Amino acid sequence: MHEVMLSEYGTMSAQPSPVSRMMASFAADFRDDVDINLGVGYVNEETIPSSYIQEAMAEVLRDPRKYRQPLNYGGPEGSPNLIESIRRYHLAQGVGGLDEDTLSKLRIIIGSSGATSILEGLAHVLPRGIVLTADPVYYIYTNTLDRLGFEVVAVPEDEEGIDTDALRKRIADLGERRNEIRFIYVVTVGNPTCTVISNARRRDLVAVAVELSRDLGRKIPLILDKAYEDLIHDPAVERPESALLHDELGICYEVGTVSKILAPALRIGYMMGRDSDLMRALVQRCSDVGFSASLLMQDVASYMLDRRIASQVRGVNRGYREKARAVRGLIGRYLGGTLEQVTGGSASFYFYLTLNVETHERSGFFRFLSRTTGDERIDGPSGAKRARVVYVPGEHFVHPGGELVGLGRRQLRVSYGYETLGNIEAGLRLMGEAAEYARGRL
DSSP states (O other), X not given: OOOOOOOHHHHHHTSOOHHHHHHHHHHTTOOTTTOEEOSXXXXXXXXXXXXXXXXXXXXXXXXXXXXOSTTSOOOSSOOHHHHHHHHHHHHHHTGGGOOHHHHHTOEEEEOSSHHHHHHHHHHHHSOSSEEEEEESOOXXXXXXXXXXXXXXXXXXXXXXXXXXXXXXXXXXXXXXXXXGEEEEEEESBOTTTOOBOXXXXXXXXXXXXXXXXXXXXXXXXXXXXXXTGGGXXXXXSOOOOOGGGGOSSSOEEEEEESTTTTOGGGOOEEEEEOOOHHHHHHHHHHHHTTSSSOHHHHHHHHHHHTTTHHHHHHHHHHHHHHHHHHHHHHHHHHHTTTEEEEEESSBTTEEEEEESSOOSTTSHHHHHHHTOSSOHHHHOOTTSOOOOEEOEEGGGTSOTTSSOHHHHTTEEEEEOSXXXXXXXXXXXXXXXXXXXXHTTOO
């Protein structure tokens, strides 16, 4: 008997993506007290204000006038309380330099399950075609786009973010296929590189989208993913300026989240932009998949945004800044002779490393850290493997059709968000040993 018939998307989804497969293989027998996970993109548990969340939940349930029916279904657009709290947060904290007049013209919608649900919704309400983005790519979303039948065209970034000159050239090189472009997607603090897009580059990116829209005679959305923008913890980095301030055509949309500054489990993601058919389609998509996020969690987030959010953000960024400085020193200590380039350390909680040895899943470096060399002296006995280190190889971040494939084979992302500083140091020390093994010196 034949198996259940699947759609093209279903058929592709039945096979786990390379990163899902790699992480699942580690998770199956990961040992919390032995193995070290520098691959997972979790926030630091110490930054999550658990007692504050408890307080917020109690207050929401105690005040049915302000927080109506928080244990019932919410609407597809999101909690009115949270939407207004997001407006006040941007205004009070000067987020993006948005003023009251600009904010009054913007619509805010809440996703069904974090910012990812909004990005997934975009891929369902927009027609299949070409998506322009930066290389290295945000692999989770680009893999989703691939499975949904989009063609991802990735343009390398430089120290200011996506190279807009290269982007213009890539668009021109498409010729008549420019008509297949559906949207431009850029993460403002790159994942994995943590490159912070400069304000000048951001303005030029808007200009590219405007030029393209006028050329094609239809609006091409520019989607700016600000997932990590609240975690710019280096005071030397210029304060980000919202692209919405320069959006003359109403084509810019900013996707934000409270996961990095409050808690991922709240599942709050939102999108801001001018009201449009695209916004209305996303609201309907949210309704189709079960309305917006839990109304209780939305109102908890609203309560927290209306109160001690300024001190929360300061505390979170202070902690990450201190940790980034310490980890950068450890990278130099244990990988100095192997290191060709490092990006990161000013925002978010990743460093992206380029080494002079290969790091992909078939490399000696990876096999040493996963204890799959076949040499018991390196791996340890089968029943008691030595400590393993999880990281995400760069081959998964560079687009397979892009210019960085060869370089990606020598790159990796290190997360300093989740593990303790002591475990991070132990992991980096093992990486140094793995590099020696890869050179044939162990």
